[in-house]
Amino acid sequence: MVDMSVSLGEVDLPNPVMTASGCAANGKELHRFFDVSTLGAFVTKSVMAGARSGRGTPRMAETASGMLNSIGLQGPGIDAFVENDLAWLKSVGARVLVSIAGGSSGEFADVAGVLRRSPAFDCVVGVEVNISCPNVANRGLVFAIDPLASAKVVALVREQLPRNVPVFAKLSPDVTDIVAIASACVKAGADGLTMINTLLGMAIDIDRMRPQLAGVTGGLSGPGIRPVAVRTIWQVRSAMAEGRFRPVPIIGVGGVRTGRDALELVAAGASAIQVGTATFNDPTAPVRVLRELESLLAEKGFDAFTQVVGAAHRRQEVYR
């Protein structure tokens, strides 16, 4: 038996596997296939202040080992979310990492405030601040490309929530120096980082000779981007080890389809793993990855999941 439990700051989870925001809706759909309360945490689709229709269609294009999406943060708005979705997740005993988004830093804070005051708030094990959704009309609104804008959002959200509810900043890989953004978020009060959001991409329909997505560009996800996730987690974990900013837990996300994929992100420095696009291929992917990861660790002779967090850094130092 491998001890799969992990602590993310002040929160203890029975295991490190989660859904990824936007890849699991808000729980009811996947609960038909597995009990969502068995996950370390269920991560909800990013919710904003008001109801939002999202973009027109086509919203999706398949790519080699991945896909582009251009959903545009469709959602019910925070009031309907806490009343229906969060209440339902609480009723089935799920631990919930709530992903929030906003068009302004003030909107992020407002959404966090409504969440904190909601009756189901006690099932919330953390808040993931989606500062990196690429599907916004104005690229300038992607907070995660600017350290100051990122820090402002994180600080405002942090203020809204009790100390024992950790705030995770979800970072974009589409930046020149992800360490600078990570550092700004941690210094602004982030208790952890989620890495990575999708990469901005584009596909063209060569029969119609026009962009495949109605929104023209979209977020690239799936196994094809896993090396980017590994690289960015590695860089940020290294920067923490070098003392450039306070070490905080990293939730790894990007192209995880199997237990082996998950272990790769963990060895690079992730303390937890989210399973995203693979869920579209296999609705049981999150629990399957958890099972596979546990078997893999047992096979490799580990007693506890936490022994392998960042393991590749330690091994590299031996040979350097």
Add this chain to the structure above:
Amino acid sequence: MSSMPLATNGSGPAVPRCGVVQVTGELVATRRVGAYQHLTFVAPGIAELARPGQFVALAVGGPMSANLLRRCFSIHQVSPSGVDGGTVDIVVAAHGTGTTWIAGLSPHDEVDIVGPLGKPFPLPTKPVPCVLVGGGYGSAPLFWLAEQLAQGGCRVEMVLGAASEDRLFGVVEARRAADGLTVTTDDGSAGTRGWVSDVLAQVIRLSSAGVVYGCGPMGMLRSVTEIASAEGAVAQVAVEESMACGVGVCMTCVLPVTGVDGTTRMVRSCVDGPVFRGDRVRWDALENGYGLVPADALGAPTEAGH
């Protein structure tokens, strides 16, 4: 992968309460039918749950496939009484990578299948004459529907249309399943030259139909809806939207539909559909392969966009 337990949770209204399973399906028969491939899978558990209008989502390319997205097909027919478990039939038009892979499968090949998914065609509570309209292989679910309607005492007329004779699907089955059949082709290679919309009004009128069921391309479904409404019949249409997951989590298969409260929302065709009342679909927003968000839709983009 073994069969999954049936859903027993208290799902809310967004997700139908009916059960769904994920099973490894084994292909037991595959045959060419005109321009299409008709496949039969042993897929335990799906037949017992399925109803006409629902669909299945197939993973393509095997467990390590680089094509991650599921391909969704309306269920052509089911048989719960197979020796090795129930069977599910689908009809595939090989267009792209995934459908070409499925069409090329050989007997005994295995495919991960999730289903049944989506809401079925609603059946009338009392016997009323019905017209079933299929475009191309969109006709696939209609024969099974025709049988159930007939069992409920409904008189069933069918209209099948396609570009050419080889793109019609199920003419022989239609003769057996329906009380009357009208065939149209764009090129006149079979039946009446023209579109289903050219003959539909008359078929509705002559049969005094109260309900028109349609499945096929979106343009056809719009015509079916308009003609049915003009003739005083209710249209129930199964829409065609590309899906990534089929189970309600990816949010890609949305289209604008007006609810009973009069509000238009971008709803998922996989869980809120694929069958919708035709007069609730905002056809005005669907054009040229694009689905626009109507300005009056709930949460529609403001000037700043999304």
